[in-house]
Amino acid sequence: MTDGRFMRARRGTALPTKWRFSSAILAMTVVAATAAGCGTDSGGETASSNEPTALKLAHYLGTSNATGKGLEWFIEEVEASSDSIDIEPYWDGTLLAPDDTLQGIADGRTDIGFFASTYYPSQLPLTQFVSLPFVTDDVTSLAQAFNDVYETNDDLRAEYESQGVKVLTFVGIPPTIFAGREPLPDLAALRGKKIRATGYTADAFAAAGSDVLALAGTEIYESLERGLIDGYTSVNFATSSSLSLHEVAPHVYDARIGSYGFGVIAINLSTWESLSEDQQAAVTEAAEQWNTEYPKISAADDITACDAILAAGGTVDVWPDSEIEAWRELVGTSLVEKWEDQAGDAASQLKADIEDALPASEGTVIEPAAQQCADKSGD
Numbered sequence: 140m141t142d143g144r145f146m147r148a149r150r151g152t153a154l155p156t157k158w159r160f161s162s163a164i165l166a167m168t169v170v171a172a173t174a175a176g177c178g179t180d181s182g183g184e185t186a187s188s189n190e191p192t193a194l195k196l197a198h199y200l201g202t203s204n205a206t207g208k209g210l211e212w213f214i215e216e217v218e219a220s221s222d223s224i225d226i227e228p229y230w231d232g233t234l235l236a237p238d239d240t241l242q243g244i245a246d247g248r249t250d251i252g253f254f255a256s257t258y259y260p261s262q263l264p265l266t267q268f269v270s271l272p273f274v275t276d277d278v279t280s281l282a283q284a285f286n287d288v289y290e291t292n293d294d295l296r297a298e299y300e301s302q303g304v305k306v307l308t309f310v311g312i313p314p315t316i317f318a319g320r321e322p323l324p325d326l327a328a329l330r331g332k333k334i335r336a337t338g339y340t341a342d343a344f345a346a347a348g349s350d351v352l353a354l355a356g357t358e359i360y361e362s363l364e365r366g367l368i369d370g371y372t373s374v375n376f377a378t379s380s381s382l383s384l385h386e387v388a389p390h391v392y393d394a395r396i397g398s399y400g401f402g403v404i405a406i407n408l409s410t411w412e413s414l415s416e417d418q419q420a421a422v423t424e425a426a427e428q429w430n431t432e433y434p435k436i437s438a439a440d441d442i443t444a445c446d447a448i449l450a451a452g453g454t455v456d457v458w459p460d461s462e463i464e465a466w467r468e469l470v471g472t473s474l475v476e477k478w479e480d481q482a483g484d485a486a487s488q489l490k491a492d493i494e495d496a497l498p499a500s501e502g503t504v505i506e507p508a509a510q511q512c513a514d515k516s517g518d
Contacts, residue, residue, distance in 0.1 A: 191224055
């Protein structure tokens with residue numbers, strides 16, 4: 140503004156009456172706005188510092204599932220550590236479907252979400268490393284290695300943050316089992332069978348001669364019941380029972396396929412940045428304890444699942460070593476090479492970083508639940 144009256148006023152000349160009146164109104168407006176601003180909270184949906192920051196959490200499964208129980212524990216831990224956070228959970232896909240959770244976190248339909256990495260092969264190509272079959276049964280150590288590498292590997296971190304989400308923790312989902320409406324005791328039995336599968340596990344079944352179909356986990360039961368598929372995989376032992384899949388596919392097997400994908404607990408990046416340091420610390424502390432607490436919850440569910448499957452007349456078996464080795468040789472290195480091609484130039488460095496991180500993460504390996512149940516059923 141270059142009006143001469145304004146310039147003279149700055150040199151000490153009194154402002155005209157109407158300007159003094161306007162200035163008074165402006166001053167009162169600024170004071171009122173400042174007072175109101177002091178009552179706002181930086182994150183969630185709150186309007187007063189006296190109210191906790193409200194965060195939504197979405198999971199496509201319910202609290203009868205081990206991951207749902209784990210998330211209940213997570214919520215309790217966060218809220219116990221910070222009375223300024225109030226997390227409202229949405230279970231059973233009531234807020235977001237399994238294949239929409241990543242995008243739902245990114246666009247703010249939920250603040251925090253749990254999703255399976257295998258639903259997002261194109262968005263999360265580096266993370267698909269964890270769905271490579273016949274790599275490891277020690278999924279907890281693999282998840283902790285990914286947590287460590289997430290902090291140091293720019294490409295892995297960018298895979299999420301470029302989409303507007305921050306990983307709170309990778310979740311080592313127990314090894315996959317597979318099951319059929321009819322017995323599937325060996326490789327020959329898989330040929331021509333319609334099997335629900337995801338990720339690179341689907342490629343392993345295709346290599347064995349199965350016709351693979353990509354279905355959401357919530358669609359498996361009905362598809363089996365209607366005879367649309369002959370069996371399923373890419374589901375862990377306890378989850379198969381929580382979804383009552385043994386009712387329609389009672390013949391359960393472990394062929395030591397191992398990890399078939401991660402769960403990921405992630406938060407909207409803008410929401411994260413809006414939280415105070417104390418709030419971030421409460422969330423981080425709970426996330427860091429996840430891979431210690433979740434295996435305990437999962438182990439208890441495994442016992443319940445075994446009892447339920449056997450009580451319903453189902454069977455649980457481990458394939459003979461000769462069949463497992465024949466399947467492993469059939470797959471060879473083809474799927475590792477496929478992953479490296481799909482993940483691009485960053486794949487080799489991530490693989491090296493994970494391999495370096497694993498020795499520091501390795502703990503006591505728990506025998507997979509299906510193997511324990513098979514031993515129990517043979518007693």
